[in-house]
Amino acid sequence: MNVKSVLCVCTGNICRSPYAEGLLRRDLPGVNVSSAGIGAVVGGEMPEAAANIAIRQRLDLQDHRGRQITSQILREHELVLVMEEGQKNWLADRFPESRGRVFLVSHWDDKKDVPDPFRHSEEFFEEVFVALAEYVSDWAAKLAPRSPSRTAVR
Incomplete structure (x- = not known):
C-alpha cells in the first residue's frame, strides 16, 4: 500500500488515537499521521497515565491537544483508523465521502474494538x-514502503 497520510480517530482524542498517531509516526517516517476525535476534548491534554506511557515509549506527544474531527481533516487523509466499530459507523453516517477508507485499527488482527481507558486504572x-x-505494528508492516525489486542481470 502506498499511503501518504493516516488519520487516527477515537472518541476524545486524548488517549487511544494519540497513542496510535505516535506509534505510526515513529514507525512510518515520511507518512503524515495525525489524530482527531468524534467527541473530542478540544484542547485537552492526555491524562497523566496516558502521557506517562507515551513518554516511556518515546512517542512525541507532549504537545498533543485534543481536536474534533471535521470534513476538512478527513479530506486531508487517505486512510482513517478508528478504535471501535461504532466510530466507523458514525463517520460513515456523517461523512459518507469517507467510506472505503475507514478501517478498524484491529483490521489485520482480531477486528475487536479497542476499549477506552479514560478514567480507568493505570494498568x-x-x-x-x-x-x-500490536495493531499499529500490523498496519505499519502493510504501509511501510517496499524497496523496488531488483531484477537479476545475466
Missing part, C-alpha cells in the same frame, strides 16, 4: 497501549 491504560501497539 488498564497499559493493557490498551499494548493492544494498540
Whole structure:
C-alpha cells in the first residue's frame, strides 16, 4: 500500500488515537499521521497515565491537544483508523465521502474494538497501549514502503 497520510480517530482524542498517531509516526517516517476525535476534548491534554506511557515509549506527544474531527481533516487523509466499530459507523453516517477508507485499527488482527481507558486504572491504560501497539505494528508492516525489486542481470 502506498499511503501518504493516516488519520487516527477515537472518541476524545486524548488517549487511544494519540497513542496510535505516535506509534505510526515513529514507525512510518515520511507518512503524515495525525489524530482527531468524534467527541473530542478540544484542547485537552492526555491524562497523566496516558502521557506517562507515551513518554516511556518515546512517542512525541507532549504537545498533543485534543481536536474534533471535521470534513476538512478527513479530506486531508487517505486512510482513517478508528478504535471501535461504532466510530466507523458514525463517520460513515456523517461523512459518507469517507467510506472505503475507514478501517478498524484491529483490521489485520482480531477486528475487536479497542476499549477506552479514560478514567480507568493505570494498568488498564497499559493493557490498551499494548493492544494498540500490536495493531499499529500490523498496519505499519502493510504501509511501510517496499524497496523496488531488483531484477537479476545475466
